[in-house]
Amino acid sequence: MKSIYNLFCICLVVLFGLSACTGKNEEIPPTGGLDNAEQLVQGTYVGTWSKTNQTTGEVETSAGTIIFSWNEDLGNNVSAITINSETAGFLNIDTDSSACNISKLSSGILSYWNVYSLNPFGTEFTGKVTPEGACSMDYTKIVVIKRKETEFKYTFSGTKQ
Numbered sequence: 001m002k003s004i005y006n007l008f009c010i011c012l013v014v015l016f017g018l019s020a021c022t023g024k025n026e027e028i029p030p031t032g033g034l035d036n037a038e039q040l041v042q043g044t045y046v047g048t049w050s051k052t053n054q055t056t057g058e059v060e061t062s063a064g065t066i067i068f069s070w071n072e073d074l075g076n077n078v079s080a081i082t083i084n085s086e087t088a089g090f091l092n093i094d095t096d097s098s099a100c101n102i103s104k105l106s107s108g109i110l111s112y113w114n115v116y117s118l119n120p121f122g123t124e125f126t127g128k129v130t131p132e133g134a135c136s137m138d139y140t141k142i143v144v145i146k147r148k149e150t151e152f153k154y155t156f157s158g159t160k161q
Helices: 002-019
Strands: 045-052 057-067 078-086 097-104 110-114 123-129 136-147 149-159
Touching: 057 149
Parallel strands: none
Antiparallel strands: 045 057, 045 149, 057 078, 078 097, 097 110, 110 123, 123 136, 136 149
């Protein structure tokens, strides 16, 4: 009889212990309202692309644009980005459009990036847009010239039109 009583007490303690572990903490608490950064960045930014040969230090420039467009199918904090240069082949990218993550920082700056090197551009990139409409972007690309790999750093600086 005593073993049945002990078993009953153990089961009761286990039952109370499990009931204390209800699903009350299973939901992630809200982090605040959506910042709609993907909608705030929309537009065309006109400026200058610079291409720096990392080996020789030689710098070339070309006029160009960055265009951000919002597509609701991409979801929150994701924007479509298109980059162009007036000089054909200047940017050495696989295609001119990709997607990027975008976030609004507490300073009001919109920061965008794609750190997946297999994205349509074929390289990782980062950039930012200030509240005043100044846009910048950076990426590095290794290009094969006459069977020799050469690393180039590309930067963009422009303003919203």
